Amino acid sequence: MMERRNWIAGRLVDGVRLEANRNPARPSEVIGHYAWASVAQAEEALGAARAALPGWAASNPQTRSDVLRRVGDELNARAEELGALLTREEGKTLREGIGEVRRSAQIFHYAAGEPLRQGGEALPGLRDGTTAMVSREPVGVVVLITPWNFPMAVPAWKTAYALAFGNTVVLKPSEVTPACAWELADILHRAGLPVGAFNLVVGDGRTLGPALVDGADAVSFTGSPGVGRAILERSVARMTRVQLELGGKNPLVVHDDADLELAVDIALQGAFHSTGQRCTATSRIIVDRRVHDAFVERLVTRMAALHVGDPMDAATDMGPVVSEAQLAKDLHCIADARGEGAELAFGGGRMDGDGYFLEPTLFVGTDNAMRINRDEVFGPVACVIPADGLDHAIAIANDSDHALSSGIVTRGLASAETFRRRSRAGLVMVNAPTAGIDYHVPFGGRGPSGYGGREQGSAAVEFFTEGKTAYINHGIAG
Ligand code: NAD
Helix, strand or coil: CCEECEEECCEEECCCEEEEEEECCEEEEEEEEEEECCHHHHHHHHHHHHHHHHHHHCCCHHHHHHHHHHHHHHHHHCHHHHHHHHHHHHCCCHHHHHHHHHHHHHHHHHHCCHHHHCCCEEEECCCCCEEEEEEEEECCEEEEECCCCCCCHHHHHHHHHHHHCCCEEEEECCCCCHHHHHHHHHHHHHCCCCCCCEEECCCCHHHHHHHHHHCCCEEEEECCHHHHHHHHHHHHHCCCEEEEECCCCEEEEECCCCCHHHHHHHHHHHHHHHHHCCCCCEEEEEEECCCHHHHHHHHHHHHHCCCECCCCCCCCCECCCCCHHHHHHHHHHHHHHHHCCCEEEECCCECCCCCCCECCEEEECCCCCCHHHCCCCCCCEEEEEEECCHHHHHHHHHCCCCCCEEEEECCCHHHHHHHHHHCCCCEEEECCCCCCCCCCCCECCCHHHEECCCECHHHHHHHHEEEEEEEEECCCCC
């Protein structure tokens, strides 16, 4: 049976114990055993990253670029093999698994350009014979803490930019899905990174998290709001830079002039692709009363045609929920929704077999005050909320403790633009399914869905570098 250890200071290091990583479609199938690190080993990883920092921060931009490009090349070359591994550990379909690995490769390739693009400014100083120079430097040792739902892409998009800008890294991936992060670490080591520039520690976040946060110059976290808040409080107390990407309760408005086929496609993809286990998943479908019944009828017909099953099978549209604990949480939310009067239009039950399969589930007759429309489920569960006109729909969409992604389906330019302007969410989709797949543009939520700046694209430089303004008195006038 495959055993995988932690990567610390360029070496594979045994942990305090081995934990089995299981396939959620067939829980008896163990993918591998992963060594969980101790707190002392997490501190050792921080020490290795600190020791590697001066060398990597001062490295030639071409060196950094070459390493990142090689990582992207290997991810691409192994996309089918790694996509299958991702599917086996997380449960999304093989098509989605391979797509996620290819996207991770694209992220590394894009980030490989960053060291070469990094610039600054030189301005004439206001005192004669001086120049003011504005430049950027790495922040230092960055700790990356990631969730299970994009086990390759989230570690990839944090790591690629952190390294591109000359930081050194300790990655702590979700203990639920360590396999993809381990492969990424292995690829990074073979791509030519200096010893200690990238370290991987696997294990329970509650045990390792505090020591990691305390030893970091910056923390980039993606995960649940509760954990995010704990990390924020700890980081702020030490004045450590922190970035949080958190949950969503994402609305999709179906306006009365919408192309209903398109609206159903967008709702179906948004709510049920990746088993609804996406921070940007559509969970509140706000439908104008004038098209409500026709929309619901079409959506239910399409849901009934979804093929739920083995995610390795090419015919499958939706795989299992990631774990037994997540399945229990989803079923609990479904029972609560029924208890508060939501009407089940489709699904709602666990499917036969050993795997953690849940039917795609739709509630109708809900209102926005119900718990099912307030709290993130993080599973294949969506609710329809009727609305009376665009203003009402926008008010419902914005009435949430989350502000990650939102969308509208409409044929009207004015209603689309009104929605784009008034939506509180950090990401707005017009006639398009919810996503975060464009790696060259900033990604992230607002308010309780995101804190501390955006990730990816042109935004990444803000978090992963510090500014410096220097005044040079060279004595040459003009
Ligand atoms: P989680 O918060 O349970 O775990 C995320 C990571 O935090 C894991 O690595 C975990 O081990 C670690 N952790 C747990 N307790 C910790 C602590 N006290 N200190 C430090 N680290 C700790 O989240 P999850 O269940 O893995 O992922 C699902 C959540 O992630 C959902 O809320 C989802 O919306 C969110 N998410 C957000 C985005 C985004 O970009 N906004 C993307 C993906 C997932």
